[in-house]
Amino acid sequence: MVAIGFAGALAPAPPAAADRDDVGQVKWGTCPDDVTAAAPTRNVQCGRVTVPLDYDDPDGTQIDLMVSRLASEHPQKRRGVLLLNPGGPGGSALTMPAGLADLGIPSKVLDTYDLIGMDTRGFGHSAPIDCKFTVGQDYIGNVPPYAVDNAAVVKQAEIAKGVAEQCAANDTDGRMAHITTANTARDLDRIRAALGEEKASYFGLSYGSALGAAYASMFPDTTDRILIDSNLGDTSLDRAGIRRYALGMEETFPDFAKWAAARNDAYGLGRTPEEVRDMYFTLAEQLDEKPVFGIDGRLFRLATFGGLYAERRYGQTAQLWEAIKDADETAVKRLMAATPGAPAAVGEAASYSNSWSVFLTVTCNDVEWPTDVRAYQRSVAADREKYPLFGAATANILPCAFWPLAPSEPQVKINDDGPTNILIMQNRHDPVTPLLGGQLFRKKFTDRSRLVTVDGSGHGVYVYGGNACALNVGTAWLVDGAMPEKDVKCRASA
Template identity: 60%
Template sequence: MNRSRSVGLVALTLVTAVTASLAAVPAVAAASPSQVSWGACPEDVVADAAPTVLECGTVPVPLDYRDPDGRQIDVMVSRLASTDPAKRRGILLTNPGGPGGTGLELPGQLANLGAPASLLDAYDIIGMDPRGVGHSTPLLCGLTTDLGYWANIPPYAVDEAAVDRHAATSEAVAERCAATDTGGLIPHLTTANTARDLDLIRIALGEEKASFLGYSYGSVLGAAYASMFPGTSDRIIIDSNVGGTALDHDALRRFGLGMEQTFGDFAAWAAARHDTYGIGRTAAEVRRNYLTLAARLDEEPVDGYDGVTFRLLAFTAMYDSIVYPLLAELWQALQNGDEAAVAKLAAEAGEPVAEENALSSFLAVTCNDSDWSEDVATYRRAVAKDRKRYPLFGAAAANITPCAFWPYERYEPTVKINDRGPRNVLIMQNLRDPATPYRGGQLAREAFRKRSSLVTVDGSGHGVYVFGTNPCAQRVGTAYLVDGVMPRDPYCAAGTPAPDADPRRRADLLNRLSNGF
């Protein structure tokens, strides 16, 4: 696989009510958006949500909340209406992650994956393409392959020279984004503004309060929403937590920790199938072989697959055990230097499409949300440190990004988590997660304090509620959203997972990953 293919696989594969700097911004509740007119969804949303049928509509929101009567942009929302109006208790806003992930299809995916009937009775489940994404005034930065390796996860840097090379690419990406943003959209793509959009959606739907379910980056958005609107946010689940209200450099670096903690599950799985794949008889041997093969591919790629691409594929495969066989087959072919087998696997997988909009909006939100060092040496030091402490993937997660060269000044600070308010934030976290390791859940719990409870799940992969397989976690999440039962930091022991051969779940998983989850 060449680097342009790996870009597509990256997409597979994650305050107080008004801050002091925005004291002049009117409260969101003062806005008067029109009611949503529901109709048919765009064709791509229909296909991604099938067989579940959704309704779609648009909500106008201010581009700049400091000028609420100024330019408006449209945010498209979707709805899976309650299946039993007599049991309906409100709306459940959702977000699948990213930032940059499309979310209009998410209500359908939840239903298709077997979301409990009691949940579908209790809520109109609301999806959305956040501002800058998909059908909601999308951002396109002109990120063509002439820029080299560009993606939401930086490439593994084998040495300082690799950091410097990617710094040049990152600077070019930042310059391209600025040059193509003739409409002035970029500065206003922030988590805080998307949280404000959520509250306008609530108002447009005529609801006094709104519940929220968000995964991965959706935990960032959910944490901001609960912090900025404690009075109108109802029951909140933040799942697979980044650990704050911004996907900053520290959060990206935790990908290295997550890979270390999760890889052992894959290694044990592969060792138990050594007769099939031949990549290690023990988990320790699988790990050694991974490091050896990655280093060899750095020097001698096989059919375009180099060490950067192999490490990235391995990282994304840790998201769910359903993907393990795909990695093991490719690993076996690469280990054997079998170019024909590698080419065959690539042909069967198809050519992933680089989602320019997803990557563009990912950059805008991550770069706008927090302060990033502009010193290349800072990233060289981070890469060197994480290459040693997290050898599987640390030198990728710590690498430089276009945020180091971002030409836009932030107009408000990162949203501060508000630990004063109702006890309504349920944090769900696997013990082993490549993109949002368990530490992210702990950080969210520490920040929200008495407002929250942490559900610790003895599981592996990215995603707990509905997308996960732990029976205890499913019961806890449903009991909270439907009945308001807030547990006290429960521990969910390992349960029986869904069978690997479930084609519906596999298809929905891969679609979820492709949307930046």
């Protein structure tokens, strides 16, 4: 399960921080319509920061990154800026400042910081790249599909190779080679300088934890208070990280099974968690043999995986199972269209092709990937046995195996020599970033970090998870700089 890459190579010296005098200041103005529409009641402003496409050629081609700001309304309480990233790679944070405010992030945080969102390089309003995915293309997204046997891996390899070639063919300006986690971390430091700040704080989730770890490692002297949430465990989303999705599903599925069993009279999916688990395999195998209304076993497993991200999705997931079991075509199509991450849902979204493209480009550029299809066949066979719910999916082959661009630099090495300023938050049960990811970061950052482990389920802890203990600890850190003296374990909230 160890990814092949540069993780063991000697890391270059930390880059020099951007000088505020050498970076143009942000000119704030009105945000694009898609940003203002998401937060009509919040006074969010937008601006642009110019950065080098290639940091090895700082005077060469420049690109503009769009940033957003929800400014503190109390200058006397303001500490600085809190840079935000929601994950991906290939997710926009332009609406994240307003989104956090609407979710009820404590007013203390809003007073202490200007919340700064952004579209990272390559995405959205920031020099976007595009492989030009099309609706109906035989590629169901960047979570690999479940492979029932070796032949299915070979078939997926053909699709993955075609996607890699498609991305290369649409990289007409050579921009893709520079869409990496390391360069995005450099962008964060340039944004800090453009905002006129000596230091910047950071809050990132999911892939945003990898970006935050890279940022804190590369710029220990200009990063202030770091909170990373729902963690990958390294500075890239490598093969080991994607294979850990299967571990996360095994650890989180029992929460859904218990929920569904308690509601058997309503949904009819099983009287016990064991019966619900059996129902999952029964439906998946039936759909492997005979798809229903265009839904096969691959899509059913993917939809169920997405349904574990939060308990609020359980009801819709149970409805989907019901509809498949009852052969209700109208309900199946409606529910699949509303399932986050399912092709039917993203197929009509204007930005899905760009998002998938950024995910692949960053993921494939950050580290080297195995190129031998037989290696993926062995991994799929092993993980199908070890993680029967989803292991034969997440071990399957990605376009990274055929990616035409080699990593331009070593993967960012974790830097454990710096201030104790990294607070790690992690649910015990998380389908995509299991507890192991938080534990790996804690071990790698050593005394620079503390780990807050929450007896909770789902993807997202601080603000998003609803746990009182985690909210209190995270807020005390961001607002007062109160780093726990030792690791914290939070009980489930009542």
